Amino acid sequence: MLLSTYGSRGDVEPLVALAVRLRELGMEARVCAPPDEDFAGRLDEVGVPLVPFGPSARALTRAAPPPSSLPQRAAEVVAALLDVVLPAAEGCEVLVATGMLPAAAGGLSVAEKLGVPAVSVTFQQLTLPSPHRPPLAYAGRPLPQEVTDNRVLWELDAQNVNELFGEALNVNRASVGLPPVDDVRGYVLGKRPWLATDPVLDPWRATPGLDVVQTGSWILPDVRPLPDELETFLAAGEPPVYVGFGSMPLHAAPDAAEVVVEAVRARGRRAVVASGWADLTVLDGREDCLVVGEVNQQALFGRVAAVVHHGGQGTTTTATRAGAPQVVVPQLADQPYWAGRVAELGVGVAHDGPTPTVASLSAALGTALSPGTRERATAVADTIRADGTTVAARLLVDAVNRVHARR
The missing domain is CATH 3.40.50.2000 (Glycogen Phosphorylase B;)
Incomplete structure (x- = not known):
């Protein structure tokens, strides 16, 4: 099983927890993530293989590149992902894609190319379209203050996503023989995205057309002693x-x-x-x-x-x-x-x-x-769930079992 992400520690740590729980359930898992020493060391601690790709997430974060560079950064990440993750995913039975939106799109493209099931995961619900709240604004692209209809704002968000990341994604998809994607956000979310957050901290309200699976947070019990x-x-x-x-x-x-x-x-x-x-x-x-x-x-x-x-x-x-x-x-x-x-x-x-x-x-x-x-x-x-990682791991094991049953 391949777990793919690009982002900060908050994007990588949940996959560390999931990989360990999958191993406990008898499934082999690898994590594809940025090449930062923090991530390599953390995965090495728990004995989970790392497939590094792309530029250092820490270096990008500290450099604070201007908003105008977002499309270029997205193109670099997707290109590196397809170059490294596509061969690394050969033989995998399920792929989990998360992280910054273009990286998730790249991960799902890997699964599409290989013809394997994929799960799209987010660690906060603000990327999931909802009539109950507005979307997050991208840097350099503020949402119009005079628009108060959340549905209209989410339509603008889809346009922004396509303008920022559409070319970066589709040029790289073409390089591996995949057709273009017209709706990048819709491609990433699909019909059944997973929301890996606690339902008390992050209560999800049902939205028509989106069958969200809220698993609970993915947390690895930490037994390391304090210094x-x-x-x-x-x-x-x-x-x-x-x-x-x-x-x-x-x-x-x-x-x-x-x-x-x-x-x-x-x-x-x-x-x-x-x-x-x-x-x-x-x-x-x-x-x-x-x-x-x-x-x-x-x-x-x-x-x-x-x-x-x-x-x-x-x-x-x-x-x-x-x-x-x-x-x-x-x-x-x-x-x-x-x-x-x-x-x-x-x-x-x-x-x-x-x-x-x-x-x-x-x-x-x-x-x-x-x-x-x-x-x-x-x-x-006392109300915060402790079983989110187990819930997600068992759902993935069930998905693998369904693949085996169809063979």
Whole structure:
């Protein structure tokens, strides 16, 4: 089985979980993903083969290319995907395609070329057309403010997707003998896309013409011990506040580490700062702050007073499952949505905008650190499903069994 994606850690980590669960059910799985060391190391940890392709996702993220380069970047990713993934997928029985939309389209094109079943997966529902909310706007292509009909906005979204990615996809499809696609978004979604999110955190409302399969989040139980230095820090005082922005480069908030740590100190708390792709650090040398690299968030979040983060689906889900109050400082894409869900559920605070100040974060932490928010976070934690990876893996095993039955 081949699991294909292109994107940040939040696009790769769910496939790590799925590959491990498939192996436990007797299925061999490989992951096709960007060649970043973070991803290679993570897959090596769990013994899952990586088929690397395309440019470094981290390098692209840190470079912050202009919106006008989106079609060119899409063409590069699709070309690399077809060049590498197509031969790697020979003999596979099911292909799972996810990640940035043109990469998912490329993965589905591989399955089409080989004549194997494919599943299109998204890790947030904002790419699924719905009359209940507008689509996300692409950089450099704002949606017209005067249009309030969501159905019209989704039609505009389909046009934008075709203009941005249609040529990139179809030129590469032609290179392997496939016909052009007229509706790129419709091709990626198909009739039965999978939504790999928790139904409490991300409730899906039925939409005509789209049979969405919501599996729950794909999370791998993490048994890695915390580093000794972190254990010592945790034991040395009251639970600290965790600060981390994952794969975000923080172009909008270059001094985020200093701002957040000062806001945490203003609340009389210590801080654990995850360096992440923004290479966050704190240089004042005070003992109330510890900077860490890659750590087991599942173990850590249950031992902190609150989690300050960017609002990626994976971090939001992990913090919610741990019962940790949250302050979400959304940077882009789906992150404002997850910030809103955290606030709506009462398990934390959505910061207003991507650029924090000491005052704005201190105020948000005041709410997050209150007993009421902690009680609500603890209650909601018990409602978050833990079986999403198993649900998805069993559905895929069933699909393979159907292929075998037809032979």
